[in-house]
Amino acid sequence: METKNIMIVGVGGQGSLLASKLLGHLLMEQGYDVKVSEVHGMSQRGGSVVTYVRYGDRVNSPVIDKGEADFIVSFELLEAARWLSYLKPNGQIVTSTQQIDPMPVITGAAKYPENLVEKMKATGAKVDALDCLALANQAGSSKAVNLVLMGRLSHYFGVDEAHWMSAIEAVVPAKFLELNKKAFELGKNA
Amino acid sequence: MKQLMLGNAAVARGLYEAGCCVISSYPGTPSTEITEEAAKYDEIYCEWAPNEKVAMEVAFGASLAGKRSFCGMKHVGLNVAADPLFTVSYTGVNAGMVIAVADDAGMHSSQNEQDSRHYARSAKIPMLEPSDSAEGLAFAKLAYELSEQFDTPVLLKMCTRVAHSQSIVETSDRVEPPMKPYEKNIAKYVMMPGNAIRRHPVVEERTRKLAEWAETAEINRVEPGEDHKIGIITSSTSYQYVKEVCGDRFPILKLGMVWPLPAKKIKEFAASVSLLCVVEELDGFIETYCRELGLALVGKDTFPLEGELSQTIVAEKLGLPHDKGLTLDETIPGRPPVMCAGCPHRGLFYTLNKNKCTVLGDIGCYTLGAVAPLSAMDMTLCMGGSVSGVHGFNKARGTESEHRTVAVIGDSTFMHSGMTGLANIAYNQSNSTVIILDNSITGMTGHQQNPTTGYNIKGEPAGKIDLEALCRAMGFERVRVVDPYDLKACDAAVKEELAADAPSVIISRRPCALLKYVKHSAPLAVDPDKCRGCKSCMRIACPAISMRDGKARVDATQCVGCGVCEQLCAFGAFHSTAKEG
Numbered sequence: 001m002e003t004k005n006i007m008i009v010g011v012g013g014q015g016s017l018l019a020s021k022l023l024g025h026l027l028m029e030q031g032y033d034v035k036v037s038e039v040h041g042m043s044q045r046g047g048s049v050v051t052y053v054r055y056g057d058r059v060n061s062p063v064i065d066k067g068e069a070d071f072i073v074s075f076e077l078l079e080a081a082r083w084l085s086y087l088k089p090n091g092q093i094v095t096s097t098q099q100i101d102p103m104p105v106i107t108g109a110a111k112y113p114e115n116l117v118e119k120m121k122a123t124g125a126k127v128d129a130l131d132c133l134a135l136a137n138q139a140g141s142s143k144a145v146n147l148v149l150m151g152r153l154s155h156y157f158g159v160d161e162a163h164w165m166s167a168i169e170a171v172v173p174a175k176f177l178e179l180n181k182k183a184f185e186l187g188k189n190a
Numbered sequence: 191m192k193q194l195m196l197g198n199a200a201v202a203r204g205l206y207e208a209g210c211c212v213i214s215s216y217p218g219t220p221s222t223e224i225t226e227e228a229a230k231y232d233e234i235y236c237e238w239a240p241n242e243k244v245a246m247e248v249a250f251g252a253s254l255a256g257k258r259s260f261c262g263m264k265h266v267g268l269n270v271a272a273d274p275l276f277t278v279s280y281t282g283v284n285a286g287m288v289i290a291v292a293d294d295a296g297m298h299s300s301q302n303e304q305d306s307r308h309y310a311r312s313a314k315i316p317m318l319e320p321s322d323s324a325e326g327l328a329f330a331k332l333a334y335e336l337s338e339q340f341d342t343p344v345l346l347k348m349c350t351r352v353a354h355s356q357s358i359v360e361t362s363d364r365v366e367p368p369m370k371p372y373e374k375n376i377a378k379y380v381m382m383p384g385n386a387i388r389r390h391p392v393v394e395e396r397t398r399k400l401a402e403w404a405e406t407a408e409i410n411r412v413e414p415g416e417d418h419k420i421g422i423i424t425s426s427t428s429y430q431y432v433k434e435v436c437g438d439r440f441p442i443l444k445l446g447m448v449w450p451l452p453a454k455k456i457k458e459f460a461a462s463v464s465l466l467c468v469v470e471e472l473d474g475f476i477e478t479y480c481r482e483l484g485l486a487l488v489g490k491d492t493f494p495l496e497g498e499l500s501q502t503i504v505a506e507k508l509g510l511p512h513d514k515g516l517t518l519d520e521t522i523p524g525r526p527p528v529m530c531a532g533c534p535h536r537g538l539f540y541t542l543n544k545n546k547c548t549v550l551g552d553i554g555c556y557t558l559g560a561v562a563p564l565s566a567m568d569m570t571l572c573m574g575g576s577v578s579g580v581h582g583f584n585k586a587r588g589t590e591s592e593h594r595t596v597a598v599i600g601d602s603t604f605m606h607s608g609m610t611g612l613a614n615i616a617y618n619q620s621n622s623t624v625i626i627l628d629n630s631i632t633g634m635t636g637h638q639q640n641p642t643t644g645y646n647i648k649g650e651p652a653g654k655i656d657l658e659a660l661c662r663a664m665g666f667e668r669v670r671v672v673d674p675y676d677l678k679a680c681d682a683a684v685k686e687e688l689a690a691d692a693p694s695v696i697i698s699r700r701p702c703a704l705l706k707y708v709k710h711s712a713p714l715a716v717d718p719d720k721c722r723g724c725k726s727c728m729r730i731a732c733p734a735i736s737m738r739d740g741k742a743r744v745d746a747t748q749c750v751g752c753g754v755c756e757q758l759c760a761f762g763a764f765h766s767t768a769k770e771g
Binding site (some may be wrong): 011012024025028029033034036037038046047048049059060061062063067068069078079080081082084085086087088089101102103104105106107108109110111112113116119120123124127142 | 431521733
């Protein structure tokens with residue numbers, strides 16, 4: 001199988017680590033070669049962060065370049081827009097509608113762009129935007145946005161729900177399992 | 191067992207499986223996780239050393255004593271450890287000794303982009319360079335074999351994309367090599383001129399033998415290709431980009447050992463293709479060697495010297511097709527890293543900005559004090575450079591400068607190489623003011639313990655250096671501690687110490703707000719009736735505060751209730767949500 005590419009993007013500290021861990025586990029269990037790549041260090045301090053997940057028969061490069069992503073999973077709207085050029089022309093964006101002002105917006109040096117979902121759709125990108133924070137809170141914790149997003153992503157993914165569930169069981173601590181499964185379902189069925 | 195493993199964790203696994211017993215390192219992105227992961231194996235003694243030079247000397251001591259040892263660091267850390275590096279090349283080892291160095295092309299978290307392969311050549315030490323996690327594990331084990339077979343330390347070169355990518359590895363059991371006997375050998379281990387003169391030819395001969403080994407080593411392999419128009423020599427993550435773009439089209443010479451290089455193998459490979467191309471990140475290191483062999487090639491005349499490579503760059507430069515992405519007709523504001531909400535450094539930098547200080551900075555989270563709107567830093571060079579730099583600045587500009595110039599340095603950085611600069615101030619007498627930003631942890635690299643925290647790498651109680659006593663022992667009579675959440679106290683401390691005609695140390699002490707044991711106060715909220723929209727609170731660049739409809743607003747999920755903004759508001763608009771009951 002040709003290598004498939006998923007990018008997980010967001011703001012440092014939003015919890016993309018668990019999402020990439022879950023995907024890595026799920027895809028490895030499906031028998032694929034997998035590479036997951038992220039950058040640690042300074043970019044974690046509230047900066048723009050990106051994780052690359054690649055899978056297929058044989059994966060070489062650990063990173064995804066412009067025009068190569070099959071999916072962009074975004075924790076934050078501006079970040080989805082920032083990385084749009086990395087999407088394949090027929091690629092799918094799954095994004096939370098949450099907006100977090102970056103420092104240039106906070107200081108008034110720049111404006112947070114309006115109507116980003118419509119503008120992204122106008123480029124031809126397929127965009128699935130939903131209020132993941134509200135769904136995560138409904139599941140029981142604002143920290144469960146990652147599982148809401150994974151549930152939504154599972155829509156577009158030819159993997160049985162049972163495999164997703166066993167991957168969730170493998171990577172999520174037991175005491176948060178029910179909460180996370182609920183978040184996954186809420187995202188999936190939204 | 192097959193596992194998806196981070197490159198750095200795979201190196202740690204390789205150290206474990208090879209029977210490594212002693213590890214000493216200083217944290218530095220992207221190398222830190224090697225030592226953190228190795229510390230999870232009970233069979234290995236692991237520690238954070240105060241700096242990389244100490245770490246390398248500890249590792250050498252352990253090797254000399256007869257146990258396999260390791261030290262890990264980032265590229266700039268190897269500059270600090272370069273002194274022992276060049277001479278441990280002469281002494282060689284007793285038990286195997288491996289040194290990992292992680293380069294940061296693209297400067298994701300570094301102050302420069304340097305190519306550590308030059309160290310291998312100039313210190314005459316073999317260097318292995320893995321291209322994924324599986325090779326990280328395998329090369330760590332091979333490094334010990336080479337170290338003991340050739341009586342040399344071995345460098346293991348990582349880069350950000352290999353260190354911080356997870357790929358599949360197969361693990362196996364640990365072997366426990368017996369402790370090597372320690373025998374006193376003055377001619378080999380006491381490097382004074384009479385002995386070192388006799389060791390240098392040994393080093394040259396060793397490099398010749400290693401170059402021979404490189405000719406037939408499996409890790410330097412030719413991968414056949416159908417099209418001999420181009421032949422590519424590459425290594426590390428560059429190899430992955432080449433494979434991504436070219437697949438099996440062109441022949442590839444994939445180098446697992448980048449020093450010494452196999453001359454014969456390279457020449458044979460070059461002769462088998464029409465056009466030789468060297469694809470490598472940063473400097474033209476392999477290229478230079480090939481040119482010395484008299485080979486014509488495409489290299490840094492075409493590929494960039496700066497930043498990381500990628501599949502797109504490789505495709506573009508080889509004239510192959512590559513994808514182009516969608517374009518959004520919209521200006522996307524940048525999202526640079528910022529000091530966290532509740533960061534104890536914020537109040538201090540606000541004070542320095544307010545007092546129009548010239549600030550000589552250092553390496554750590556607090557380097558973000560240079561970012562607008564605080565913009566409270568004039569210089570950042572290297573670990574410890576602030577303390578030595580402020581002395582030089584004041585010697586050049588005199589008393590007027592002493593009353594307005596400060597050095598700022600973190601607790602871990604101070605232990606690393608700020609102490610010697612402080613000794614220089616005490617000895618050579620400038621009335622300099624040094625501010626130690628003591629957040630009780632090594633923050634930037636992700637919360638590692640250090641000699642001032644009282645805990646070791648495993649979180650167990652350890653020795654704790656008393657910063658105040660240390661500064662006083664060096665001869666500083668003016669040493670004071672302030673809480674950076676208290677702006678009045680910070681202002682008084684900075685004004686008084688700058689005014690004093692004596693050298694002084696201010697310790698700005700409060701633990702990092704992200705530490706798990708730090709209890710947060712209730713978030714603050716803004717009373718919109720009291721807020722006049724004057725934006726005084728915006729001067730501290732707190733990511734939890736923003737302006738909405740002309741009024742300040744606090745994001746309760748980010749705010750930790752530090753209260754610095756409250757002290758800036760002339761209208762009493764901020765209040766704690768705790769009081770609301």
